[in-house]
Amino acid sequence: MKIRKLNKNNLRSSLSLVWNTFCEFEAVNYSDDGKKAFFNAIHSEDYLDTLTAFGAYENRNLVGIIATRNKGTHIALFFVDGKYHNKGIGRSLWNAVLAENISETITVHSSLYAVDVYKKLGFSVVGEIQSDGGIQYVPMEYRMTINENCPCSKTNCVRHGYCAECKAHHANSGRLRPCERRKPE
Numbered sequence: 514m515k516i517r518k519l520n521k522n523n524l525r526s527s528l529s530l531v532w533n534t535f536c537e538f539e540a541v542n543y544s545d546d547g548k549k550a551f552f553n554a555i556h557s558e559d560y561l562d563t564l565t566a567f568g569a570y571e572n573r574n575l576v577g578i579i580a581t582r583n584k585g586t587h588i589a590l591f592f593v594d595g596k597y598h599n600k601g602i603g604r605s606l607w608n609a610v611l612a613e614n615i616s617e618t619i620t621v622h623s624s625l626y627a628v629d630v631y632k633k634l635g636f637s638v639v640g641e642i643q644s645d646g647g648i649q650y651v652p653m654e655y656r657m658t659i660n661e662n663c664p665c666s667k668t669n670c671v672r673h674g675y676c677a678e679c680k681a682h683h684a685n686s687g688r689l690r691p692c693e694r695r696k697p698e
Contacts, residue, residue: 514602516609519566519578527568527578528555534592539624547647555590564589567609569602579606585614588621591630607634617657622650631655665692 519527532552540548554560565585569577577593588610593602610619623631628638631653640652663674670679670691683690 514576514605515570516567516605517570518609519568519580521561523568523575524561524564524566524578524580527566527575530575530578530594531555531590531592534594537595539626542625542649544647547649550646550648565613566590567606569593569597569606571597571602577602577606579603579610581610581614581619584616585610586616586619588619591621591627603630604634619655619657621653621655622648623653625649625651628653663692665690667691 517523532555535551543551563582564580565582566578566580568575576597578590579588580590581587582589591603591606593606621631621636622643623636625642628651632638634655636653636655638651639654643650643652661674665679679690679692
């Protein structure tokens, strides 16, 4: 499996995966107005232009997508084809977001279906179920925690002390983290 940053054309071509996965797993919790609002949102050029997205590819086939907005501080779309659930694809997509994010908090308006998925990624519920235009969601957030005892000597790095994010960044780069490169004593 490969994770790649998506350009606008790739993002547009991913919409069938987004819509089909939405219909299979989430639409049951949406009113007809909510389904229509979601469809219209993901097909709005103005909306798509606000997104930064990553795709997961298995044998050149797109099997998952995550997209953020507001400079990576809010997850706008997160879908993995049902045939690929529980294979680590969502975690790999999440790690790609973490590797590029320097914000202390990332938010999401989770569908009712995905609350447990986000909890496994470290998100916490921060409010009651909300409804907006027929779309029900649970407000959640991920707070990056600072490791006061970070063993890394790269103290000027933006990820210093944020070990999980550092690990995600270096996992995607294929290089060891600076703290892992230290010589054993």
